[in-house]
Amino acid sequence: MSGRPTTWRRGLFISYPLRDSIATLLQNRPNPEVDVIVVTDGERILGIGDQGAGGLGIPIGKLSLYTLVGGIRPERTLPIVLDVGTNNAERLKDPEYLGWRHERVTGQAYFDFVDQFVQAVKQELPNTCLQWEDFATPHARPILERYRDQLLTFNDDIQGTAAVALGAILGAAQVAGRPLKDQQVVMLGAGSAGIGVADFLRAAMRDAGLSDEDARRRFWIVDKDGLLHSGRTDLTAEQRVYAQPQDRVSAWSSARNGIGLAGVIAKINATILIGLSTARGAFSESIVREMARKVERPIIFPLSNPTSKSEATADDLIRWTDGRALVATGSPFAPVPYGGRQIPIAQCNNIYIFPAMGLGVVASRARRVTDAMILAAARALGEKSPALTDPSASLLPALPQLREVAAHIATAVGRQAQRDGVAPKTSDAELGERVTATQWTPAYPSFAPSKK
Structure with a gap:
C-alpha cells in the first residue's frame, strides 16, 4: 500500500503496442450506444504538460461537464486516452504509472496510429461526436483538418x-x-x-x-x-x-x-x-x-x-x-x-461551449461540425451576455445559468447544422423539443408501497 489515495479510474486506454486491435478494444465499451467521446494523447494537459496515460482524467472531467451542463446521459459517454508513451521522466519512473513505459511516438508513426483510431471509431461508432482534447500544437490542427470532413468531430482547444x-x-x-x-x-x-x-x-x-x-x-x-x-x-x-x-x-x-x-x-x-x-x-x-x-x-x-x-x-x-x-x-x-x-x-x-455543442449535435442528429455551427454557438453565447442589459455586469452568464444557456446554444447549433445540410430538416419547434428531450437530469425515482 503506497499511502496515496486510491482513484477510481474509468475510461478506455488505447496504447500504441495494441494499435492493430483498436476496433476490438472499442467493442469492450460498457455501453454499445455512445453519444460523445472525448479523447486525448496526454501531451498538453492543462498548464502542466505531458502526463502520458495519466491524461485520461481530462476526458473523464470533460464528459462529466457534458452531463452536468449539456445533459448528455453519462452512460452514453466514453473517455479515451491514446497512449503513445510519454517524455515525462517522472511518470516513467513512477512504479504506479499505468501507461506504456516508452518515450513518445512521433512523426508519421504517430499520425498513422491516430488514423487507425479514427478508422476504428468510424467503423464501430460512426454517429458519435468525437472531441479532441489537449493535443500539442504540432498535432492538434493537422488532426482536425484531416478528419473534420470524415466524421462528427471538433477540437475543443482550437x-x-x-x-x-x-x-x-x-x-x-x-x-x-x-x-x-x-x-x-x-x-x-x-x-x-x-x-x-x-x-x-x-x-x-x-x-x-x-x-x-x-x-x-x-x-x-x-x-x-x-x-x-x-x-x-x-x-x-x-x-x-x-x-x-x-x-x-x-x-x-x-x-x-x-x-x-x-x-x-x-x-x-x-x-x-x-x-x-x-x-x-x-x-x-x-x-x-x-x-x-x-x-x-x-x-x-x-x-x-x-x-x-x-x-x-x-x-x-x-x-x-x-x-x-x-x-x-x-x-x-x-x-x-x-x-x-x-x-x-x-x-x-x-464549459460555455463544448457541452452545448455536444447537446446540439446529438439533438439535431448532425453528421458533421461545420465552422458555421461554431460561429452560431459563439453568437448564441454573446446573445446571453448579462452586460448587454447591464453594462456593469459580467460579459458571460453566471454559472447557475449554464444549463439554460447550453440549451439556447444547442438550439442555435442544431439550426445551423440544418442550414448547412449536415442534419435532417425539422421545424424550430421540433428542434427545441429535441433539445429539451435530450437533456438528461439526474433524479432518484420515488418508490412507494402500493396502497391496498
Missing part, C-alpha cells in the same frame, strides 16, 4: 476556445459601442488556440461586412519572436495568414530585431488585446496604460491558464485603466472592488 472568446468579445464590442468591423485586434500567442480565436473572429468580421483582406489587416499577432509579418521565414501556413505586410511595419525602429508587444501597442490604436501565450505578466502596466490612453473602453482578455500563467490579473487591469476595461480571463478571478462597486470578471471557460 474551436471551443475560439467560440467562447468570440462570444465574450461580441458582448464586449456592443458594450463598448464599437462595431466588430472597426476593431483592431492585438494577440499575444500564435499557437493553435490563438490562431483558432483569430480565425473565428476574422470570420465574424467578414460576416459584419469586411473583405477577408481587410479583416486580416486588423490582426496584429505577436509570438515569442515578435510580430508576425511577411518578412519572417519561420511562420506556419496558419500563421502566414495573419502576417502583416513587411512594408507596413518597415519604418518601425525595432522591425529588424522583432517587434514586441509593447512596440505594437505603441504604434497602433488597439481596441482588443488577447493573451494566449502562457507568459505571466506579459500585459505590463505600461502596455495596458498605453492602450487605455487611446481607447475609451479597452477590451482586454488574458486567456492563459492556470492563474500562474495569466498575462495579467483582473485587479491590475481594472486599476491601470481606471475601471474602464472590459475584462474576461482564462483563469478564475474574484470580482474587483473599484470606485465603490464590485466589477465582476467573466471567465472564458470552454
Whole structure:
C-alpha cells in the first residue's frame, strides 16, 4: 500500500503496442450506444504538460461537464486516452504509472496510429461526436483538418476556445459601442488556440461586412519572436495568414530585431488585446496604460491558464485603466472592488461551449461540425451576455445559468447544422423539443408501497 489515495479510474486506454486491435478494444465499451467521446494523447494537459496515460482524467472531467451542463446521459459517454508513451521522466519512473513505459511516438508513426483510431471509431461508432482534447500544437490542427470532413468531430482547444472568446468579445464590442468591423485586434500567442480565436473572429468580421483582406489587416499577432509579418521565414501556413505586410511595419525602429508587444501597442490604436501565450505578466502596466490612453473602453482578455500563467490579473487591469476595461480571463478571478462597486470578471471557460455543442449535435442528429455551427454557438453565447442589459455586469452568464444557456446554444447549433445540410430538416419547434428531450437530469425515482 503506497499511502496515496486510491482513484477510481474509468475510461478506455488505447496504447500504441495494441494499435492493430483498436476496433476490438472499442467493442469492450460498457455501453454499445455512445453519444460523445472525448479523447486525448496526454501531451498538453492543462498548464502542466505531458502526463502520458495519466491524461485520461481530462476526458473523464470533460464528459462529466457534458452531463452536468449539456445533459448528455453519462452512460452514453466514453473517455479515451491514446497512449503513445510519454517524455515525462517522472511518470516513467513512477512504479504506479499505468501507461506504456516508452518515450513518445512521433512523426508519421504517430499520425498513422491516430488514423487507425479514427478508422476504428468510424467503423464501430460512426454517429458519435468525437472531441479532441489537449493535443500539442504540432498535432492538434493537422488532426482536425484531416478528419473534420470524415466524421462528427471538433477540437475543443482550437474551436471551443475560439467560440467562447468570440462570444465574450461580441458582448464586449456592443458594450463598448464599437462595431466588430472597426476593431483592431492585438494577440499575444500564435499557437493553435490563438490562431483558432483569430480565425473565428476574422470570420465574424467578414460576416459584419469586411473583405477577408481587410479583416486580416486588423490582426496584429505577436509570438515569442515578435510580430508576425511577411518578412519572417519561420511562420506556419496558419500563421502566414495573419502576417502583416513587411512594408507596413518597415519604418518601425525595432522591425529588424522583432517587434514586441509593447512596440505594437505603441504604434497602433488597439481596441482588443488577447493573451494566449502562457507568459505571466506579459500585459505590463505600461502596455495596458498605453492602450487605455487611446481607447475609451479597452477590451482586454488574458486567456492563459492556470492563474500562474495569466498575462495579467483582473485587479491590475481594472486599476491601470481606471475601471474602464472590459475584462474576461482564462483563469478564475474574484470580482474587483473599484470606485465603490464590485466589477465582476467573466471567465472564458470552454464549459460555455463544448457541452452545448455536444447537446446540439446529438439533438439535431448532425453528421458533421461545420465552422458555421461554431460561429452560431459563439453568437448564441454573446446573445446571453448579462452586460448587454447591464453594462456593469459580467460579459458571460453566471454559472447557475449554464444549463439554460447550453440549451439556447444547442438550439442555435442544431439550426445551423440544418442550414448547412449536415442534419435532417425539422421545424424550430421540433428542434427545441429535441433539445429539451435530450437533456438528461439526474433524479432518484420515488418508490412507494402500493396502497391496498
